[in-house]
Amino acid sequence: MYKNGVQVMEIRNREKRILTNALKALRKETNLATNVQPYVEPGLQGPDAFIQFTWQNMEWHFAIVVKPRLTRAMIGGVIQELRILPQKGLIITRYVTPQVADLLREMDIPFIDTVGNVYINELPLYIFIKGNKRADKEHAEPITRAFRPAGLQIIFALLCNPGLEGEPFRKIAKVATVALGTVTWVINDLKQMGYLIDVGKEGRRLIRKKNLLDRWVTAFPEQLRPKQLMGRYTADNLYWWENTNLAEYQAYWGGEIGAAILTRYLKPQIVTIYAHKPVSKLRIKNKMKKDPQGEIEILKAFWEFKYNWAYPDLVHPLLIYADLLTTGDARNIETAKIIYERNLDRFVRED
Numbered sequence: 001m002y003k004n005g006v007q008v009m010e011i012r013n014r015e016k017r018i019l020t021n022a023l024k025a026l027r028k029e030t031n032l033a034t035n036v037q038p039y040v041e042p043g044l045q046g047p048d049a050f051i052q053f054t055w056q057n058m059e060w061h062f063a064i065v066v067k068p069r070l071t072r073a074m075i076g077g078v079i080q081e082l083r084i085l086p087q088k089g090l091i092i093t094r095y096v097t098p099q100v101a102d103l104l105r106e107m108d109i110p111f112i113d114t115v116g117n118v119y120i121n122e123l124p125l126y127i128f129i130k131g132n133k134r135a136d137k138e139h140a141e142p143i144t145r146a147f148r149p150a151g152l153q154i155i156f157a158l159l160c161n162p163g164l165e166g167e168p169f170r171k172i173a174k175v176a177t178v179a180l181g182t183v184t185w186v187i188n189d190l191k192q193m194g195y196l197i198d199v200g201k202e203g204r205r206l207i208r209k210k211n212l213l214d215r216w217v218t219a220f221p222e223q224l225r226p227k228q229l230m231g232r233y234t235a236d237n238l239y240w241w242e243n244t245n246l247a248e249y250q251a252y253w254g255g256e257i258g259a260a261i262l263t264r265y266l267k268p269q270i271v272t273i274y275a276h277k278p279v280s281k282l283r284i285k286n287k288m289k290k291d292p293q294g295e296i297e298i299l300k301a302f303w304e305f306k307y308n309w310a311y312p313d314l315v316h317p318l319l320i321y322a323d324l325l326t327t328g329d330a331r332n333i334e335t336a337k338i339i340y341e342r343n344l345d346r347f348v349r350e351d
Contacts, residue, residue: 175305
């Protein structure tokens with residue numbers, strides 16, 4: 001069994017502060033009585049706590065997930081966490097913008113923030129408050145190295161390549177395309193957070209992989225994905241991609257195109273391409289024009305490994321899954337669930 005490190009305690013204390021402040025704000029806005037019970041299992045697995053709301057002799061029960069920040073791009077990842085909770089999930093966060101509040105209401109995702117914005121729809125209990133503003137500018141808290149860009153590249157490589165965690169640091173650095181020193185820091189962070197253990201002569205072993213994947217897809221759209229964007233474009237022919245072999249350009253389909261090929265469930269609106277080098281010939285051939293709002297996004301491939309499966313022109317299913325969740329689109333989120341069940345479960349299943 002792993003032991004909680006100092007970082008784990010710091011994370012728990014931060015979440016406790018956010019939860020306390022959110023419930024204070026809720027009491028100012030409503031007459032709901034609350035009773036919070038901590039989640040007693042060891043480590044960070046499962047919800048952060050359970051909560052009971054009471055009003056006029058009626059009770060409602062939720063499992064709480066605390067998120068220091070919540071943006072549109074993070075919603076898909078958080079929804080996947082909520083789906084596996086033992087009770088209906090409730091998000092607690094510092095601040096929910098009016099736009100994100102509307103989206104959460106459309107998806108029927110309950111939330112409470114620390115300034116009194118709230119959505120709960122458990123009839124006859126219905127509360128929807130949005131537009132309360134932060135009193136001052138939110139101070140960004142330090143992000144653990146494991147969930148900064150280079151750390152996310154390492155975690156991606158570890159999740160996609162079972163057993164890689166036991167290899168020499170130099171090999172991990174090459175596969176994840178990061179500096180050797182970064183691997184040392186991130187491996188230590190993963191140990192302190194209870195995601196990596198030493199198993200004697202067998203070396204290191206990654207554990208709690210489902211929880212780690214959930215945290216990765218939540219951090220990916222803010223920390224890593226924006227840094228890989230090489231440009232957005234538009235093309236006169238919206239269906240040019242249907243007859244294009246990206247392998248010729250050392251590139252891969254991600255996002256909605258990748259999902260459509262895997263599931264036949266989506267009609268793609270956004271074309272996502274990951275490439276190891278600039279794809280000028282591809283852009284010229286298909287008459288792509290630069291457009292900040294274009295339907296084509298080209299991103300840098302941030303890994304150096306190959307994996308054996310039937311789709312050599314697609315990125316790893318973990319990345320397709322993350323791309324879909326990043327959109328915050330309800331249909332994409334449903335498709336991501338299909339991809340997880342069909343293609344990802346085996347990567348996070350514990351030994």
